[in-house]
Amino acid sequence: MNIRHSLSFQIFLLVAALLILSFITIIIFRARFKVKRLLPEYATVGHVINYKMLIRNLDNRLQQDLFLIDELKTPFLAYQEYSDFKKFGDKKRNWFNRKIGYPGLMNLIQKKHGAYTGLTMIKEIPGKDEFEVNL
DSSP: OOTTSOHHHHHHHHHHHHHHHHHHHHHHSOOOEEEEEEOOSOOOTTSOOOOEEEEEEOSSSOEEEEEEEOOOOOOOOOHHHHHHHHHHHOTTSOHHHHHHOHHHHHHHHHHHHOOOOOEEEEEEEOTTOEEEEEO
């Protein structure tokens, strides 16, 4: 088999070259930030809280069109917790969803997640500067 005449080998080399190029550009053009969350001293479950995040651009370059998503840490589910939830919450679902269990799993993960901050757009952060976001 001649590898110079094999289309699959040529496609493989093209994809491998693009992958290596993407890893190199990630290392060279990576933006560096330092983020600090300023939370209130007290909060109540079920009520909306407002807090601030300070984002410092550690590079000299202007960073534009950024998106901020503040994800809370979600604990892993224990098997017993999931199986108990399946017994309780599956009576309203169809037979396929009861067997697969994915909708129930996603519902339980959303309940355990707690809060969602949504997506916040940041227009620009100048180099070596700090930006404050109200969430």
